[in-house]
Structure formats: structure tokens, C-alpha cells
Amino acid sequence: SQQGEEDPQALSIQEGENATMNCSYKTSINNLQWYRQNSGRGLVHLILIRSNEREKHSGRLRVTLDTSKKSSSLLITASRAADTASYFCATDEMNLGGKLIFGQGTELSVKP
């Protein structure tokens, strides 16, 4: 069963705009990870945020984590058409050996 829930399920924006995706989860975690997927195939790791971190940046990506609300957000700034993809959050639950529990994903479309 999947733990995470993401919203929105789909997001369409213009190039240059920012895109924000949200993820909620249910249990205690070691970390939360965001992945990107093109065309339903391999997942590309974007960023990992530990449970004791609140915010992390990587290039145009900014991730926040609020463990009290069990939620995370992924912000992509100055979006490009090449950012069009599905984005998934995945939680690494405590004491479960590192298996990831994925949300259903947000499908992002960036129009040129």
C-alpha cells in the first residue's frame, strides 16, 4: 500500500513560472526523497531531506519538510519545458530497512 499522498495530481504552468508540489505521509521517517520520472520509466533521484532537516536546496529545487505536519513540498523555480515529467515523493520509514513508500505523483507540464 502507498503511504504518501501528493497534490496536485496534475499541474500545468508556463515556462519561467514556479511549480510547487506537496506531499503528505503518515508515519515516522528517516528521510524523504523526491524523484522525477519521464515517460513512465526510470526514476531520477532529485533530492533527499533527512527527518532532522527543515529545508534543502539543490540548484533550482527547494524542498521543505515539516515532520509535525508530516508533509513536504518541492519547489521548482524558473521552470523550463524540460522539467515536464512526473514527480514523486518517497518516504524511508523508520526501522524498515530503507524500503521506499511512494506517493502517486504529480504530473507537471511546463508549456513553452
Added chain:
Amino acid sequence: GAGVSQTPSNKVTEKGKYVELRCDPISGHTALYWYRQSLGQGPEFLIYFQGTGAADDSGLPNDRFFAVRPEGSVSTLKIQRTERGDSAVYLCASSLESGLADNEQFFGPGTRLTVL
């Protein structure tokens, strides 16, 4: 170095047949994970190995599914008596070691299984 590789990239089989899906993890990675992804869904955990042993197989849907990793490197996911509902993309991932606080998993391109 090379990333995670999976073979075949596509597999079409008939209902009732047996299939094997192979995963080659990143060299030196001791943890290996199998996930299954249906259309429009996020990946779902199947099983993971730490070394040669299956540390958690709680995600395997039933006893038609089995996976091995005899030498602690390459893994094979085996599906007996395939059913149409088994059609999905099967993803493999590896990481340095399970249980690390920063257990970043690297995914392969997946095997798309279609059961007719």
C-alpha cells in the same frame, strides 16, 4: 561508473508462462530493491536484499513471485504462472547499504512486462 541496469527492457508473455527479470546493481552497493509500478501510480515495494538475503519480502503479492540474489550482486525476480494483472513496469534500485540515514536509492530503467 555504470548505473543500475535491467534486462530485458520489455517482455511480452502469455498468461500462464514463467518469466525472469534481471537486475544488475551499481558495483559495491549491498542493498537491492524491487518495485512494481502500474500505469498512473507510484512504484510499490516488492522485496529488498541486504547482501544475499531477502531482508523484507512483505511486498510480494503472492507466492507466484520470488526473487534471488545468490552472490550478493545480480538479482533475478521470478514470476510463475503469469496473470494479466502482473503487467506493469518492474523497477530495480540499489543503494550503498540499507538502514543508512541517507539511504539514497538509484533506479534502473525498468522492465515493462506485458502479459497477454
